[in-house]
Amino acid sequence: MxxxxxxxxxxxxxxxxxxxxxxxxxxxxxxxxxxxxxxxxxxxxxxxxxxxxxxxxxxxxxxxxxxxxxxxxxxxxxxxxxxxxxxxxxxxxxxxxxxxxxxxxxxxxxxxxxxxxxxxxxxxxxxxxxxxxxxxxxxxxxxxxxxxxxxxxxxxxxxxxxxxxxxxxxxxxxxxxxxxxxGPAFYPDGELTDEPEQVLMAEFIREAALEGVRDELPHSLAVVIEEVIDREDRRDDQPPMVDVHAILYVERDSQKGIIIGKKGARLKEVGTVARTQIEKLLGTKVYLDLHVKVAKDWQRDPKQLRRMGF
Ligand SMILES: Nc1nc2c(ncn2[C@@H]2O[C@H](COP(=O)(O)OP(=O)(O)OP(=O)(O)O)[C@@H](O)[C@H]2O)c(=O)[nH]1
Missing domain, CATH: 3.40.50.300 (P-loop containing nucleotide triphosphate hydrolases)
Incomplete structure (x- = not known):
């Protein structure tokens, strides 16, 4: 050694x-x-x-x-x-x-x-x-x-x-x-990640959605952040707020059911967990809007893969 x-x-x-x-x-x-x-x-x-x-x-x-x-x-x-x-x-x-x-x-x-x-x-x-x-x-x-x-x-x-x-x-x-x-520092001090915020947001949502569900789901779930909007129509006494719209793509209807849960209970929970982390990341209040869609066989489709950032 x-x-x-x-x-x-x-x-x-x-x-x-x-x-x-x-x-x-x-x-x-x-x-x-x-x-x-x-x-x-x-x-x-x-x-x-x-x-x-x-x-x-x-x-x-x-x-x-x-x-x-x-x-x-x-x-x-x-x-x-x-x-x-x-x-x-x-x-x-x-x-x-x-x-x-x-x-x-x-x-x-x-x-x-x-x-x-x-x-x-x-x-x-x-x-x-x-x-x-x-x-x-x-x-x-x-x-x-x-x-x-x-x-x-x-x-x-x-x-x-x-x-x-x-x-x-x-x-x-x-x-x-x-x-x-x-050698010198590559990044300015205080910078913790050079990943775009949206990638981190998507990962937070993905992580929350995978918590406690079946083993095969990790390969079949992709999250795309559709829109991030600063809310401007708030009153002066209200804190800054950001709207985040995200889509969770799964491959099959059955997987959609797992993500959403009974009467949407699970998706609501996923939203709460992910929102807390996104608020910490952005340092503002966040309204998180999640939709689950079925994108059949997205893992094999180059066009869909590109859309999801792979
Ligand atoms: N007790 C204990 N558990 C740990 C420690 N480090 C990680 N774990 C647990 O091990 C599990 C896997 O940890 P991860 O950090 O997600 O492992 P990973 O290698 O990044 O996993 P992949 O992303 O799947 O490749 C989690 O449940 C962690 O809480 C440790 O030092 N002690």
Whole structure:
């Protein structure tokens, strides 16, 4: 192992992406490092679709975290597009953090991902990250670190971390800083994401709509923000208000029913959860108008995919 290099007081900057099987804690880790909710987390696998960046601003460095979707077996056009996106990301970043949860044995899925990373980005620095260490005993963490070090080989550092408890987050952050090059900040301080607000709004809605529903739905739900309007006809004593109109596209009528729920109860709940987050994002009151439409087989239709931003 090379060990972290001393940073010698020079400002450093670079791009980092975390990879790993679905549900290994990549989004949660990104959020924890950035310190504010930017990437999308959910207890359903494969919900991170867009390359959403969170930015860690430190006195000595800026780390730009790129959150990629998981690699898929490319069965549909959407799967192919997602894989292309991942490939582009791998070749652009300075460090790829391979995330392995402390509470699951390393399996063929993990080995496949490491192989893909090595093939697609042979020159990119790879860092091993054992996530969710709050879930297991220190002994287990130690075993997982050894297993991951063996999988990645002698050139890669390995580090244990818990995004939930915050344990070792500073160590991970220091290590990442030591692995990027000296250079100026890419983004002005205070900027947490360069994703357009509408993409984040759509992701908030999508995340809320997927919470607690069936496993196959993640691939069959896309959210399009149709319109964002500043409400001007309010009285002076009323706070600023923004109207957001969004459409949730599903593939089948049955899925529409799941999203809407009994007498619209579920959709109302989805709206409330998403609205709260959008209000936080925009810093104003929001009226959120949600419609659910069926777009048959949208995952296979290039025109519809383009319309939804893929
Ligand atoms: N106990 C514990 N749970 C965690 C930790 N990090 C993530 N989780 C949980 O693990 C689940 C998956 O986390 P995500 O961050 O969404 O995982 P991901 O790898 O981004 O998942 P995909 O977007 O599906 O690729 C969520 O239920 C998190 O709350 C951690 O440090 N400790």
């Amino acid at each position: 090379t060990g972290p290099q001393p940073t010698s007081g020079e400002f450093r900057s670079g791009f980092i992406c975390f990879v790993g099987r679905p549900n290994t804690g990549k989004s949660t880790l990104t959020n924890a490092l950035v310190g504010e909710k930017i990437a999308i987390t959910s207890n359903r696998p494969q919900t991170t679709r867009h390359t959403i960046r969170g930015i860690v601003n430190r006195d000595d460095a800026q780390l730009v975290l790129v959150d990629t979707p998981g690699l898929h077996r490319p069965r549909t056009l959407l799967g192919q597009r997602l894989n292309d996106l991942v490939r582009d990301t791998y070749s652009e970043v300075d460090v790829i953090g391979v995330c392995i949860p402390a509470d699951e044995p390393i399996g063929p899925g993990d080995r496949w991902i490491v192989k893909q990373v090595r093939e697609m980005a042979p020159r990119t620095t790879v860092l091993g990250v054992v996530t969710k260490i709050d879930r297991v005993t220190p002994d287990k963490v130690g075993e997982q670190l050894i297993a991951l070090a063996e999988l990645l080989g002698p050139d890669s550092e390995v580090v244990p971390v818990s995004a939930k408890s915050g344990k070792q987050l500073d160590v991970l952050s220091d290590l990442l800083v030591s692995l990027v090059e000296p």
